[in-house]
Amino acid sequence: MPLRAVISVSSAALLLAGLSACGSSTDDSTTGEQAGGSGLQLVSAGDLTVCSDVPYPPFEDFDKAAPSGFKGFDIDVISYVAEQLDLDLVVKDSDFDALQSGLALNAGQCDMVASALTITDARKEKLGFSDGYYDSQQSLLVRSDSGITGIDGLAEKKVGVQKGSTGEIYANENVKDADIVSFPSDAQMYAAIKAGQVDALLQDLPVNLGHQEDPEQGGAFTVAETYDTDEQYGFAFKKTNTSLIAEVDDALQDMRSSGDYQTVYDSYFKTS
Missing domain, CATH: 3.40.190.10 (Periplasmic binding protein-like II)
Structure with a gap:
């Protein structure tokens, strides 16, 4: 409930x-x-x-x-x-x-x-x-050792997005030749990238920065790229x-x- x-x-x-x-x-x-x-x-x-x-x-x-x-x-x-x-x-x-x-x-x-x-x-x-x-940006979170440096490196990769979000819209419009996987929440997206079920997360920058700085992960993830979208909350x-x-x-x-x-x-x- x-x-x-x-x-x-x-x-x-x-x-x-x-x-x-x-x-x-x-x-x-x-x-x-x-x-x-x-x-x-x-x-x-x-x-x-x-x-x-x-x-x-x-x-x-x-x-x-x-x-x-x-x-x-x-x-x-x-x-x-x-x-x-x-x-x-x-x-x-x-x-x-x-x-x-x-x-x-x-x-x-x-x-x-x-x-x-x-x-x-x-x-x-x-x-x-x-x-x-609040003014926001979109961003791409990847494993630090993945070799992915930006949106152009996502071909044949799995990209996690939140259902109904502007991150999902941005991914559908800009990510080519990748499998875009929608999740109900950030918590499920983050669990998926930690488990290796997706290769990247595309969502709001402050949220991905929080994952990048997660002390429990010891620098396992990094924000590879950010995107100006003129978004306001x-x-x-x-x-x-x-x-x-x-x-x-x-x-x-x-x-x-x-x-x-x-x-x-x-x-x-x-x-x-």
């Missing part, structure tokens, strides 16, 4: 200070009337219910020691947003394909998606998006939930203006 965790507003404040910083099966939503969110369409009054595909470090991961049971860049950013909206944050672990397709939102499982989700024209046809909150919503989208955009702008966004960003990503 999806893992569910609640983080209180006070806990979110403590988390951000330290850094600077299963659902309903219907499509019904309620209007927030309690701790916060007055006038917003929410699946549970007083809560900001967020779906995320976990693990996908450094953006989201499990953490039993954390108040929410989760950690990561997306979790910290959306904790700030929940605090600004005077809502408790509820995080649900969900399948990525259900998130990017809009199925989870339309089923009333959550108010929004926070899951390293790239804003694309195709996705905007079925989802509403916040302003972009955004938080996703039902297209009709315009009031919530506007409130989240305002909170993101406040986070940037206050300097808290940069503090959280610097704690997760190399800046030089």
